[in-house]
Amino acid sequence: MRKLTYFIACSIDGFIGDESGDAAFMIPLVDEEFFEYLKTEYPETLPTHGRRPLGIDDLPNRKFDTVIQGRASYDLALKDGVTSPYAHLREYVASRTLTESPDPNVEIIGDDLVGRVRELKAEEGGLGIYLCGGAQIAGELFDEIDEIVVKTYPITLGTGMPMFRSAFSFTMFGLDDFRAFGNGIFVRTYSRKR
Numbered sequence: 084m085r086k087l088t089y090f091i092a093c094s095i096d097g098f099i100g101d102e103s104g105d106a107a108f109m110i111p112l113v114d115e116e117f118f119e120y121l122k123t124e125y126p127e128t129l130p131t132h133g134r135r136p137l138g139i140d141d142l143p144n145r146k147f148d149t150v151i152q153g154r155a156s157y158d159l160a161l162k163d164g165v166t167s168p169y170a171h172l173r174e175y176v177a178s179r180t181l182t183e184s185p186d187p188n189v190e191i192i193g194d195d196l197v198g199r200v201r202e203l204k205a206e207e208g209g210l211g212i213y214l215c216g217g218a219q220i221a222g223e224l225f226d227e228i229d230e231i232v233v234k235t236y237p238i239t240l241g242t243g244m245p246m247f248r249s250a251f252s253f254t255m256f257g258l259d260d261f262r263a264f265g266n267g268i269f270v271r272t273y274s275r276k277r
Contacts, residue, residue, distance in 0.1 A: 084204055085205075085210070085211050086204070086211040086212065086230050087200060087212045087214055087224065087229050088146070088147070088211055088212065088213060088214060088228075088231070088232060089216075089221055089228050089230070089231045089232070089246075090128055090213055090234075091216055091221075091232070091233060091234065092106060092109055092235075093233060093234070093235055093236070093246055094236060094238045094239055095235060095236075095237065095239050096240060096241065097245060098240040098243035098245060099217060099243070099244050099245070100243055100244045101240070101243050101244065102242070102244060103244070104155045104156060104217040104218070104244045105159060109238070112236050112237070112266060112267075112268065113268075114265070116264055116266065117264050117266060117268050120264070122139060122142065124145065125145065125146060126139065126142035126144070127144040127146065127147050127148075127150075127169070127171060127172055128147070128213060130165070130168045130169060131168060131171050132160075132163075132165050132168065134171070140171075146210060147172060147210055147211050148172060148173060148208065149172055149174075149175070149203060149210075149212045149213065150173070150174055150175065150212070150213045151176075151203075151212060151214050151224075152175075152176055152215035152220065153176070153177050153178070154177065154178035154180065154181055155217050156216045156220075157176045157178070157181075157189075166185045167186040167188040169215075172213070174186075174188055174189045174190065175190050175203075176189055176190070176191055177192045178192070179193055179194070181193075196220070196223055196224065197224065197226075201227065204227070211230075217244055218244045218245050218246060219248050221246065221247045221249075222247045222248040222249030223249070225247060225249050225252065225254075228275065229274065229275050230259075230272065230273065230274050230275070231256060232273075233246075233270070233271045233272075233273070234268060234269075234270050235268065235269050235270070235271070236267075237266070237267030237268065255275075256273035256275050256276060257273060258271060258272070259273060259274050260272040
């Protein structure tokens with residue numbers, strides 16, 4: 084069984100972006116040490132259009148071979164003219180309003196998102212599934228999430244898009260790993276207790 088991992092950046096107060104989900108203001112906080120960590124441990128989470136100019140397009144996928152993102156997250160790439168932000172992965176976009184994919188590499192999941200994710204998790208293979216965000220899709224897929232990797236940036240927002248948009252549910256996760264960086268970012272990895 085493959086894992087679904089919610090790999091997400093957030094503020095100290097738990098927001099993953101502004102009200103629209105845009106978190107571009109976090110990018111300048113990625114320094115050389117933290118970028119090296121991302122490049123070494125999670126290279127596939129760096130968008131294709133960012134990898135190419137940095138000369139790291141040939142880095143192999145280490146954790147994931149598939150990405151699922153919500154329509155709002157995908158729209159952030161589309162507004163910049165990028166139709167396949169993770170061309171180095173199998174790409175899925177959950178959307179009830181986007182009926183036709185603007186790119187042959189991107190498959191739209193219009194209904195039964197949970198069922199489709201269960202099919203993807205049941206596939207054979209050693210690499211997992213990267214849940215890219217945002218809050219709505221993370222809420223819909225909450226029961227399917229096996230692991231959460233939270234990159235906490237040393238900022239507060241006060242308001243914005245939360246990590247999850249879902250009904251109240253008390254769910255236990257166990258801390259598997261913690262790593263702190265000189266710039267104040269820390270990364271926590273949690274596994275769901277089943």
